[in-house]
Each structure stands twice: as C-alpha cells, then as structure tokens.
Amino acid sequence: MQNFFRLLPPVDAVLAALDTDPSLAALPRAMLRDAVTSFLDGLREDIRAGRLTDPVQLDHALLFAQCARSAAAATRPHFRRVINATGVVVHTNLGRSLLAPEAATAAAEACLHYSNLEFDLTTGERGSRYSHVLDILRTLTGAEDALVVNNNAAAVLITLETLAKGREVVVSRGQLVEIGGSFRIPEIMAKSGAILREVGATNRTHPRDYENAVTPETAALLKVHTSNYRIVGFTKEVSLAELVPLGRRHNLPVIEDLGSGNLTDFTSYGLPGEPTVQQAVADGADVVTFSGDKVLGGPQAGIIVGRAKYIAAIRKNPLNRAIRIDKMTLAALEATLRLYRDPERARTVIPTVAMITAAPQALAKKARKLASLLKKSLAGRYTVGTIPGASRVGGGAFPERDLPTTLVALSPLAGAPSPDALRARLLTTDPPLVARTQDDALLLDPRTLADDELKLVSTVLGQALGE
Template sequence: MSSLLRKLPAVEHVLQHAEIEVLLSQLPRDVVLEQVRQTIQEWRRMLLENQLPFPDYEKCTEVVSRLAEQVKEKLLPNTRPRLRRVINATGVVLHTNLGRAVLAPTAIEAVITAASGYTNLELDLATGKRGSRYAHVENLLTLITGAEAAMVVNNNAAAVLLCLSTLAKGKEVIVSRGQLVEIGGSFRIPEVMEQSGAFLVEVGATNKTYLRDYERAITPETALLLQVHTSNYRIVGFTRETPLAELVELGQRAGLPVMCDLGSGFLVDMRNLGLPYEPSVPEVVRTGADIVTFSGDKLLGGPQAGIIVGKRVYIEKMRQNPLTRALRIDKMTVAALEATLREYLPGDKNLLSIPTYRMLAMSREEHKHKARELAGLLEEAAGGRAEIEMLEGNSAVGGGAMPTADLPATLIGVKPNNMSVSELATNLRQGEPAVMGRLQDDRLLFDVRTLLKGEEILLAAALAAALTRREAGRGCTI
C-alpha cells in the first residue's frame, strides 16, 4: 500500500500538465490548486479503503494524466457560461425550463441596441426631463388591447401581487374555489394573495360557482372581485363558472373593481390555427374588467414580463405603490416587449415573424415534410448505430397554456444500438450545443415543431457525437 501511495504524483507535477496549464489560464491559480489537492487526497483515501484499483501503466494513461483529467472535469463548468444554448426538439413550444418564448428577430435586435449603449429608458427626449419607462410600451398596449392604461412588471405573478397589494391590502378578495390555481414552482394563488396582504374569500364549489355565490359573500370589507382564468388545466363534466360579464355587472352594482388574471393571455384569436377557444386580452377588456393581467413570455411571444392593462384610475394607484419599484422591468425587457408588440400592429399577417406564433401555426403537411427531412439527416448521422423511425404523436403548447390543445405531429424516434436511451439523452444534454428531446417507450423522440432555422443540421451532428461518446470514453476508468 505504501508503494502505491508513493506513486501518487506531487501537486506541482500535476500543475505542470498541459490540461491544467489551460485551466490556469482561465481560472484563478488558487482555485485550480485547491482542486488538484482535493483530487489527490480523494485518490489517497480510496486507495487506503481499497476502492481504487491502481492503473496498470501498460494498459492505461499515466496517473498524472488521469488526475489532470478529473481536475478538468470538476472545473470545466466554471470556464464556460452556465446559461447555454439548447436545441429544443421536445415539441413543447413554451417550454418553461428552456426559457419559454423565443424572441422575434426585431425583438432580438432591439435588445442588442438597448444593451450595447445608453437609452432614453426614463428620459423624455422632447422635454429633456425625466420620463417613465412604461411610456415605451403603454401606448402600444392600449392601442392593441383597447384598455385605458397599462404598465408592466417582471412577471405575471408579480402583476397579480401588485394589483392585490394596491387594491385590496387589508381587505377581502372574492374568488371562485375552482380558480385557486397553482402556477409554476408550486406557487399558488392563495399564497400570492397572502403576501399581498389581502384576505381570500372562497366561494362556490370546485366544479360550480354561481353569481349568487359572489353576491352573498360581499361585505363592507370586500375590496375586489377576482376571476382567475384556468390557463394550465381544465375541469370538465358537471361544471359551471360565472361568466366575466356577469361578474363585471355585479361589480358595477356593488361599487367594486373586477380583476381578471388571464395567465397565458394572448392578443389575437388563435382559433384560425385550429387551437381551442381562449379569451383574448382585447375581448376581456371589452367585457368591462377593470384590471387584466397576463404574461409576456407565453402566447404573446415576447420577453418575461407581467402585463397589467385596465382602467386608468387603478393603474395610476399601482404606479404609486412602492412595490412597483421592486418589481420593475429593465431596459432590455422594455426593448424586447416594445418590438414584439409592434409585430401585432399590422394584424395577423405579420405574426409569423414571432417564433411562438409560427410554431403554433405550422400546418400538418409542413410538419410532416420537415420531419421526413430530419429523419433522413438523423439516419445518415447515426450510421447504423441507432434505429430511426417516424411516429405519429402530438406537440404541446406548454407554459401552462391551452392544456387541451391538440397539435398533431410526426415525431422521429431514435433507439441507439450501443447504449441505453437514457445514456443517449444524457450525452445530448451535455453536448455543445445541448439537445433536449422526449423520452418515451424506450425511444428518444424529436419534434421539428420547435426547431429553429438551421438547427436540423446541428441536431444531426449532435446525435452523431452522442452516439460515439461511449467508445471515446472506454479505457482506464479511474
């Protein structure tokens, strides 16, 4: 054992290895030095516990090279950005884990402009005085939605929090029991309401709520009637929800504002794409709701943002709330949102420039044609190391939007011959660029709906590399 321990190289010897010298040019010396020491110490511990068979120099690379390789594996993530490009081949258009909506080219250009220099974010160029960051998007939002006023915060949960804090802090908010939704990250409407300082009053049953349920719950302590659109699930069967128009009429009679949280709200009618009916923001505004909130990075196809539109008297109160400063958006979000909203001005004819809309609008024939092309590329890339087949299935809208939407798709299934499907998926995730597909029925499925222009070639190259990674890794296992 002592002779084996003596074969462990000195720290300085490892630091002189070519791989480590590269790391020293990218990271602080102290960081690299500490990792080398830790790795040698770990080898020493494993040798003493008989957990580490020492390499045979005639069959494996020398010990110092293997030590250097392990140090590199530990430190490599620190030498490149954590936020990396991912090819989304899942078919989930608004994939929350992958950043939801992909921005339109005009929005990307606007972000680059805003990020690369100074802007008039809060400067009125006409007067030279301080302006409002909301002015850049408010006119567009009111023009498109028909609302009196608008403002934007950093996401829709923040929008709901700000509205409740401003209009109902210390007061009661009435909401249907069937609308107490849970949003991403396990956050729930009652929890958001609690943080706002408002008191929740549940009415009706899980599956049925009538106007009379709201009427009976109104007291002198009531500040707001809230309708939450169940954008991420559906209750079907023996159900009834109180129409928003009826709730608005009740609010007017009782002198109470009515708020509608649309969640994944969008600005146009998407039924022409074969998607199920969802109330659009302009439609809800016309119904008479005093406040409407929705997301910017879902069906709208823009950056992450919580958009608030409605009656000016309530919007102005929100602007004065100190919470607004904590929730405000930055210049890059303003730039991306403004550019995205401008795509809506000419109407539906211009919306294909927005990737989210274009993906949802992809016809069955176009989808099948693109799938055939991708299958051919993958067959060639696999080189007989995997079975490639075309299967019928579905894409998904994602992002907690349109849970019942049916998006027929032709999927490409990949089943490797030299490794497990899960190992292939891991290799693809850890490649450059990373690739995400769907694991199903012992196959890795790819969906062309969510591939961007030119990513078919990148995906094929990534598959070829992932299928060869096992062979490249065989040898010394220390």
C-alpha cells in the first residue's frame, strides 16, 4: 500500500501538468488547487479501501487526464444552462420562460453600463424606475396606471395590504388556489392583514353569494383565475362582468388575480380561451395582477395594472421598496413588452409564445431532423424513431390541454443503458439534458429544443455513453 502511495504525483506536479489544459485556464489557482487536492485524496481513499490495486491505474499521464476531467466537473458553476427536451414550455424547475434575444440584450446592457434607472433625462433630476414601463403597459392593457414588483405573489400581497388590511375581502371558495411551492391564496391574504371571507361552494358560486357577504367591514371583491386547475361538471362561477357592477354599487374595488396572465389570445392556436389582461381591464376590473414571465414570456415580475387611484395608493406603500424589481428585470421586461406592440412579431420572437404556438408540421420536421442525426451517432446501441406525442404549456397554464407534437424515441438494443439509466447519465453531461422516459424509451420533444440545440443533443448523448 505504501508503494502505491509513493506512486501518486505531488499536487504541484499535477498543477504544472494541468497548466497546459486550455479548458482549465480561466479557473482561479486556489480553486484548481483545491480540486486537485480533492482528487488525490480520493485516490488515497481508494488505495486504503483496496479499490485501487493495479499500478497501471496510477500512470501519471492517465491520472493527469482523469484529474483534468474531475477538476472541470468539480469547478463548474452550480447554476448553469440545461437542455430542455421535456416538451414542457414554461418548466418551473428549469427556469420558466426563455427571454427573447432583445430582452436578453437589454438585461446585459443594464448590467454592463450605467443607466437612467432612476434618472429623468428630460429634467436632469431624480426619476422613477417605474416610468420605463408605465406608458407601454397603459398602451398594451388599456389601464390607467401600472406598477411592477418582483413576482405576482408580491403583487397580490401588496395590493391586499394596501387596499384591505384589517378588513374583509370576499373570495369564491372555489378560487382559493395553491400556487407553486405550497403558497396559497388564504396564506398570502393572511400575511397581508386582510381578512378572508369565503362565499359559495367549491363548485358553484353565484352573484348573490357576493352580494350577501358585503358588510361595512368589506374592503374589496377578489376574483382569482384558476389557471392551474379546472373544476368541471356541475359548476358555476361569477364572471368579472357580473362582479364589477356589484363592486360599483357598493363602492368596492374589484381585484382580479390572473396568475399566469397573458397578452395573447391563444384560441386561434387550438387552446381554450384564457382571459387576457386587456379583457380584464376592459371588463372593468379596478386592479389586475399577473406574472411577467410564464405565458407572457418575459422576466420574473409581478405586474399590477388598473385604475389610477388604486395603483397610486399601492405605489406609496412602504412595502413597495422591499419587493421592487431590479434594473436587469426592468430592462428585460420593457424589451419584452415592446415586442408586443407587434403581436405577430411577438408570437415568433418571444420563445415561450413561439413554442406554445408551434405548428405540428414544423415540430414533425424538426423531430425527423433530430432523429436523423441520432441514428448516425447511436447506430448499434439504440433504435431511433419518431412517434406522436404531447407537450404541455406548464407553469400552471392550460392544465387540461395537451399540445400535439412529434417525439423522438430512443429504445435500447442489447447491452445499451436502459432509458432510465441514460436519463440519469444525461444529467451529468455538459450541458445537462433533461428528458422523459415512457414505455422503455427515452423521449425527446423538439418543441422545447432550439434549432441550434439539435446537434448539441447528439453531442451530449455521446458524452453520456462515454464516446
């Protein structure tokens, strides 16, 4: 055992050998030294445990190559790019919406240079960060005023805290939704200081239920769009058009939380009707809250639009400073909203919208192209074919509707890793690839793969198989 220990190269010798590896050139010396030390410690543990018994395994050239791979893996950023081959467009665990190139460029500009974040270029005096998106939000939604915070849960929180703290908010029992991370509307309402007043039944609520619930302690009527689930069958809910007149009669603000709000009518693409922000404003909602990412396709943000007197009050809330958006989010959001000035361009340029509305024929063509690439690289190990399948919008939107797609299916031949084993290996590649398995096949959905990622998919599959 002592002879094996003597065969191990010293740390400085390994570092000198790795100095010639261009892939490690950008690593700080201290980080690289730690990675080398950890690698050598692992070898010592293998020797002690009797797992390393052949001196050939300690050949220095072999060890240097192994250490280079180990150092590269150990020093990768923890937060990094992945390839999404799942077909879930707004994948909550994979970063939700992708930004349009214009939005990504705007965010990068905000990072690299000083900006007029809170500086009025007309007067030369201090300005408001919200002014950069105010006019365009008014134009796109028809609202009198607007405010942006860091996400939609925060938008709901500050709205209720401003307009209803210590007083009752009337909500249909069937709309007490839970969103991602186990956050629930009743809990957000409790945190805001508002008092929940449930009305109706789980499956049916009528206008009279709201009417009967209004008392001098009522501060607002809240409608929550159930975007992440559906109740079907014997159901009834009160529309915004029915709720608004009731709010007007009692001088109560009507708040609509759209959740994964959107500015696009997706019905012409075969999806069920989802309320747009423009519709909610036109129907008379006093305050509308929605997400800036998800189906809208921008950065994570919570957008509040509505009547000027209510937005002004929300803007003055001290909580606003704690949940305000940063300059990168603001830049990306403005760039995304500008794209919506031309709806057809938005449909093709904003990745989330483009993926949701992708034509089945185009997806089939992309699947055939990917299958052709993989047949060449995986010959003898997997059979590669295309099959009909389904994608999902994700992010809690359109929960009951599949999107037709064409999947690329990889089925193992004798001796090849199983689909589940291959899926696990793909999580260790550079970049990692996330796929799904079904019926003894690994499935790749081209809907969530960019055209320039198809060859990369072939490359990482080769990595996963040790080629």
